[in-house]
Amino acid sequence: MVRQEIVKLIKEAAKKAGFSALAAVHIDYPEDEKHGDYATNFALQTAKTIRLTPKAIANNLRSHILNLEPALFEKIEIADPGFLNFFISKQYLYKQVGEILRQKEFFGKLKTGQGKKISIESVSANPTGQLHIGNGRNAFSGDVLSNVLEKAGYKVVREYFVNDAKNSKQIIELGKTALGKGETYKTVRIVSLLEKNKITGQTESEAGWQLAQIIQNNNKDFLEKKLKVKFDKWVSEEEAIYQQNKINKMLDWLKKNNLVYEKEGALWIKTSQFGDDKDWVVVRETGEPTYLLSDIAYHKDKFDRGFDKVIDIWGADHQAHVSKIKAASKMLGFKGSLDILVLQLVTLRGGEKMSKRLGNVITLEELVDEIGLDVARWFYLQKSLNTHTEIDLDLAKEQSEKNPVYYVQYAHARICSILSKSGKSPAFAKASAGKENLKLLNQPAELALIKQLIRLPETVEDTARDYQVQRLPQYATDLATSFHQFYRDCQVLSDDKNLSKARLALVLATKIILKNTLSLMGISATEKM
RNA sequence: GCGCCCGUAGCUCAAUUGGACAGAGCGCUUGGCUUCGAACCAAGAGGUUGCAGGUCCGAGUCCUGCCGGGCGCACCA
Secondary structure, eight states: OHHHHHHHHHHHHHHHHTOTTSSOOOEEOOSSGGGOSEEEOHHHHHHTTSSSOHHHHHHHHHHHHHHHOTTTEEEEEEETTTEEEEEEOHHHHHHHHHHHHHHGGGTTOOSTTTTOEEEEEOOOOOTTSOOBHHHHHHHHHHHHHHHHHHHTTOEEEEEEEEOOOTTSHHHHHHHHHHTTSOOTTOOHHHHHHHHHSOOOOOSHHHHHHHHHHHHHHHHHHIIIIISOOOOSEEEEIIIIIIITTHHHHHHHHHHHTTOEEEETTEEEEOGGGGTOSSOEEEEOTTSOBOHHHHHHHHHHHHHHTTOSEEEEEEEGGGHHHHHHHHHHHHHTTOOSEEEEEEEOOEEEESOTTTOOSBTBOOBHHHHHHHHOHHHHHHHHHTSOTTSOEEEEHHHHHOOSTTSHHHHHHHHHHHHHHHHHHTTSOHHHHHHTOOHHHHTTOOSHHHHHHHHHHTTHHHHHHHHHHHOOTTHHHHHHHHHHHHHHHHHHHOOSSOSOHHHHHHHHHHHHHHHHHHHHHHHHHTOOOOSOO
């Protein structure tokens, strides 16, 4: 990865110049190409702590860097007020094209994760009905984030917590619906599920639990088959927490460590001593544990399984739960990091006509049926997770050039068309791409395309660090633009055999990266459209 | 009232976490197909980044105070 090498060089140069370990090295992609391919403000940052001007520092660094690695750069410039601007050499770019062709789908696979274990919990929707459009955000971002983290070298376990505790109020209420004694959860889908399946449980609790299993299997099927979102571990609250008595063990542990107390007939947990504003009930007056207690038990289970990092992806309505679980992780002394992502609301614009007899609620299934999985994934991923967002249904339904998904897929289809027209197999293009051939790639559009290709690993690295999954559709769009511009400027198949070979190699490399990017997002790389 | 998130082009959203001239898509105006796919390319119009202060060489981004919106604030999950 170029950027990583630049960071390393800056650190080494700083050490040689005698101002090491002063500032973090941060590398930018300058917007103006006059400012190079990569830039850093390191000299400016360093100038804050030592008695030298930013430019003097930059000069010093530049000479050391060029000494250390003369072949990587075409040049390094210093700009006001003290930026270092790096221009990557063609030699290096050609080498990277070769690497892409060699590594194929493994290009962009990083070691930054060092095989560390991460648990990602997402969706965890109540088994009392169908998934709604808000759950889509959790499902897709969790899926894509997992893909990215795996690509970055982490070992990821994707989990889903099923709130099916037999004695919970929602399950009992569901039982009433199942037994015809209540209507809380009576929807079209649940009525049809009840017609197809027999509920044998006599008690409300048992009947509710049975119905929950049916709904849950339905949702699981929908997630896996229709949304292509797979989970490694489905954790049933009833089976994994209650039946295995983890709930009581958790409670005993809390009591033993003096982390709970009685008040007004209930048992409270001392979350306020661990950063929360107040304490919360873990056992009701009735003796029933609350959901908080079982979620703490579930988190203890995750912590015990030895993850270096535990990520929870929740909906905006769970915001109040964050400080409780954070406090619990401190009580439990979790050594790893706990990141809780709270996703903001999703609404639809132009969906008024879609809703089918379910009040105003549009299910995720209806949405995906309406716009297709590729478009749905794209529209969800496009937006930063902490922005309240609105999906434009009319635009999403446009099966035309207006829809941004097709822009990217079209680039891939174009590539496939060129490759098949070349009359040669991809393997041939690879075999014929020697160093001499790649050196023929000198057009600005060709070089710009290569520079875009080698950003994939960096995009993976950044996203694995900050979880901003909207970076992926943005990168895909940028890459497609670079390709379309290359296509405009450079005829791939021509009488010039050597040039054709070189350009075919570049086209093939682009196909690999584009497909890689799309598959991280779970979007299909179409060959024809 | 308190907490979290947000306010950026007509609309939906970005902006590499403090960097260089705030960018895309849609919509609008205009030009380009007898050559590898025009679902494409190129050009243009459109902005006091909600308002007011502050810190900094440098602020959409950080701090303070307002204004506006969403979501939370259970012995529900």
